[in-house]
Amino acid sequence: xxxxxxxxxxxxxxxxxxxxxxxxxxxxxxxxxxxxxxxxxxxxxxxxxxxxxxxxxxxxxxxxxxxxxxxxxxxxxxxxxxxxxxxxxxxxxxxxxxxxxxxxxxxxxxxxxxxxxxxxxxxxxxxxxxxxxxxxxxxxxxxxxxxxxxxxxxxxxxxxxxxxxxxxxxxxxxxxxxxxxxxxxxxxxxxxxxxxxxxxxxxxxxxxxxxxxxxxxxxxxxxxxxxxxxxxxxxxxxxxxxxxxxxxxxxxxxxxxxxxxxxxxxxxxxxxxxxxxxxxxxxxx
Numbered sequence: 001x002x003x004x005x006x007x008x009x010x011x012x013x014x015x016x017x018x019x020x021x022x023x024x025x026x027x028x029x030x031x032x033x034x035x036x037x038x039x040x041x042x043x044x045x046x047x048x049x050x051x052x053x054x055x056x057x058x059x060x061x062x063x064x065x066x067x068x069x070x071x072x073x074x075x076x077x078x079x080x081x082x083x084x085x086x087x088x089x090x091x092x093x094x095x096x097x098x099x100x101x102x103x104x105x106x107x108x109x110x111x112x113x114x115x116x117x118x119x120x121x122x123x124x125x126x127x128x129x130x131x132x133x134x135x136x137x138x139x140x141x142x143x144x145x146x147x148x149x150x151x152x153x154x155x156x157x158x159x160x161x162x163x164x165x166x167x168x169x170x171x172x173x174x175x176x177x178x179x180x181x182x183x184x185x186x187x188x189x190x191x192x193x194x195x196x197x198x199x200x201x202x203x204x205x206x207x208x209x210x211x212x213x214x215x216x217x218x219x220x221x222x223x224x225x226x227x228x229x230x231x232x233x234x235x236x237x238x239x240x241x242x243x244x245x246x247x248x249x250x251x252x253x254x255x256x257x258x259x260x261x262x263x264x265x266x267x268x269x270x271x272x273x274x275x276x277x278x279x280x281x282x283x284x285x
Contacts (some may be wrong), residue, residue: 001034001108002109003022003036004217005100005102005112009100009101009102010034010037010094010098010099010100010101010161011031011034011095011098011099011101011105011157011159012031012032012034012037012070012098012099013029013030013031013032013096013097013099013157014029014030014032014082014094014095014096014097014119015027015028015029015030015094016092016094017092017094017095017117017118018084018092019211020093020118020143020208021093021117021118021143021144022095022117023095023115023117023152024114024155026093026152026153026154027095027152027155027156027157028155029097029152029155029156029157029158030078030081030082030158030159030160031157031158031159031160032070032072032082033072033073033075033159033160033161034070034071034072035071035072035073035135036040036069036070036071037068037098038066038067038068038069038070038136039066039068039098039110039145040066040067040068040069041064041065041066041067041145042064042065042066042067043061043062043064043065044061044062044063044064044065044204045059045060045061045124046059046060046061046062047059048060051196056064056211061204062197062204063146063194063204063205064144064204064205064206065141065205066116066141066142066143066144066145067122067139067140067141067142068096068098068116068119068139068140068142069137069138069139069140070138070140071135071136071137071138072135072136072138072139072165073133073134073163073164074126074133074134074135074136074245074246075161075162075163076161076162076163076164076165076168076246076247077160077161077162078160079134079164079245079247079249080245080249080284081125081160082136082138083126083136083138083284084284085120085121086121086188086190086284087140087188087283087284088123088190088211089213091211092121093094093117093118093119093120093143093209094120094140095115095116095117095118095119096115096116096119096140096142097113097114097115097151097152098113098114098115098116099111099112099113099151100112100113100114105157106135108151109150111148111150112147112148112149112227113147113149113150113151114145114146114147115144115145115146115147115148116140116142116145117142117143117145118142118143118206118209119140119141119142119143120140120141120142120167120185120190120192120209120211121138121139121140121188122139122140122141122189122190122191122192122248123137123138123139123187123189124136124137124138124139124187124188125137125185125186125187125188126185126186126243126245126251127183127184127185127186128166128169128183128184128185128243129166129182129183129184130166130183131166131180132165132166133164133165133166133227134163134164134165134166134169134246136244141192141194141209142209143205143206143209144205144206147195147226152220164245164246168244168246169243169244169245169246170242170244171184171220171241171242171243171244171245172240172241172242173239173240173241173242174239174240175240175242178220178222180222180223180225180226181220181221181222181223182221182222182223182272183219183220183221184218184219184220184221184243185218185219186217186218186241186243186251186253186282187215187216187217187218188214188215188216188282189214189215189216189217189285190211190212190214191211191212191213191214191215192209192210192211192212193208193210193211193212194206194209195207195208195209195210200269202207212214212218214276216253216261216278216279216280216281216282217276217277217278217279218241218253218267218276218277218279219274219275219276220241220274220275220277221272221273221274221275221279222272222273222274222275223270223272223273224263224271224273229258229261229273229275230261232257232258233257233258233261236257237257238256238269239256239257239258240252240253240254240256241253241256241277241279245284249284249285250284250285251282251283251284251285252282252284252285253277253279253281253282254279254280254281254282254283255279255280255281256277256278256279256280257277257278258275258276258277259276259277259278260274260275260276261273261274261275261276262274
């Protein structure tokens with residue numbers, strides 16, 4: 001039996017699905033340079049009680065609810081390859097494989113494979129701050145989870161490297177570069193709906209995982225040098241925010257309004273301004 005697995009003995013890969021919940025044959029798996037992984041599955045147990053006993057009389061499986069949380073720095077070699085799937089306009093699902101292994105990955109032994117199929121983005125947060133790199137936190141829901149002991153037969157596994165330090169990012173408001181920002185983040189919430197149906201085969205597995213209403217929000221932290229953000233709120237002004245994601249990649253939020261602006265002022269501290277925003281649409285290119 002192998003010893004307990006360590007974080008350096010784990011990797012995570014993904015591939016587009018042609019059909020929802022089905023991993024392609026001989027897939028070309030692309031790596032995610034994760035800092036942390038949190039695979040989980042809830043069997044949705046149905047707990048039955050009855051008269052005559054203080055204890056449960058039966059435990060039946062309910063609707064299986066696999067989920068996965070991944071935190072990772074955006075790789076400079078391919079900054080948006082994974083996070084672009086947060087856009088519900090693409091309406092694509094993914095197969096995501098977590099591999100725990102011993103030895104060298106190319107000839108790994110004692111493999112534990114957790115394969116999430118029918119994955120879609122429930123929530124994406126991308127953030128950047130001074131003296132750090134641009135990072136993403138992704139929460140996914142899936143249709144099913146399968147545990148195995150090997151890589152895919154006939155698959156290729158490719159990894160992307162590099163990172164995007166804060167000075168290689170930027171933020172623009174209505175095409176004008178902002179040079180007062182110390183931190184920024186944005187969040188995309190897709191509010192997926194887990195839809196099972198009554199059926200005799202795989203009745204405990206979701207049949208659909210559609211997108212519902214989307215929430216586009218974020219926060220920008222400024223050095224307090226201007227009253228512009230207060231003016232924007234008072235004047236009920238709309239604007240566009242563009243976030244640099246490395247190279248030529250960017251996320252653009254359109255028809256934005258500041259949701260809340262605050263400038264906490266304390267003794268012996270410089271004044272900063274936190275401005276939360278809400279947007280109508282966004283794109284990643």
